[in-house]
Amino acid sequence: MKISNETKIGALTAIAITVLILGYNFLRGNDIFSREQLFYAIYSHVDGLNVSKPVLVNGFQIGRISNMRLQHSGKTVVEFKISKDYPIPENSVAKLISTDLLGNKAVEFELGNSAVFAENKDTLRSNVERSLAESVQPVQKKVETIIAKMDSLLTSVNTILNPGFANNFDRSFKSIANTLATLESTSKRVDGLVGTEGGKVGKILSNFESISTNLRNNNDRIARIVSNFDKLSDQAAKVNIQETLTNANKAVSDLQVAINKINNGKGSLGLLLNDDKMYNNLNNAAESLDKLIVDVKENPKRYISVDFSLIQIGGKGKKK
Known part of the structure; x- marks a missing residue:
């Protein structure tokens, strides 16, 4: 039996479509078998x-x-x-x-x-x-920090290798060497001075030792003297304080007596504060005096008389 070409083409097309569907599903993770x-x-x-x-x-x-x-x-x-x-x-x-x-x-x-x-x-x-990138991130930060420090270190090294810095560095070393030489010379001079003046230094130290020995031997006496001065100062302070307190108490007592007298109406100030009559009399007197001054200003002729004496020159008589 002979199969026509159309049948062959249709069968191949169906097979191709089936394979395509199966392959697509397989790639998507769907295995239908x-x-x-x-x-x-x-x-x-x-x-x-x-x-x-x-x-x-x-x-x-x-x-x-x-x-x-x-x-x-x-x-x-x-x-x-x-x-x-x-x-x-x-x-x-x-x-x-x-x-x-x-x-x-x-x-x-x-x-x-x-x-x-x-x-x-x-x-x-x-x-x-965590992804690998996230896991590596802390290490990356540390590496960046190390790189920054290395860059700073290289910058410092470049600065040191700079000819100007090298010259300054050499001058600094020379200055330090000169300073050390000066110190060495000074120490030699001090050693020589100590050698020549050793006797005087020994006498000074002996004198200091004698003074310290005297102070140590008289320690009790010095302590008694200081204690006596302390007692005298305490007594003087106590006497002054006691006298001050006595005077203050007396002043307060006198002030209290004066206030009691004023409150009881004794004395001029007490009468002035407690007696209304005295206040009224003083007020009336001031008022009368004020009226008198006003009247004197308005009518001066009432209170002033002037006598004129005419003296004749060479005469014996006087006319008024």
């Missing part, structure tokens, strides 16, 4: 993770990522297809790990120790491992 179980995990961020990335257990691949869905909360639900040949304990953790320095990610199952296994379409606990 195998029986697999589904698991889910929820992550806050999945940068570097894609569909068809492997699912590992201690580096051995047991499945693939088949789907990823973003939720309204911003978290991502990741679907795993795991072969039924590998039972997963229910307390296992789906850990998001880094596979290289470029940021590519994969999922590794940390198998738990539970005797109960997770069932199909269960949601496993999730965890995100």
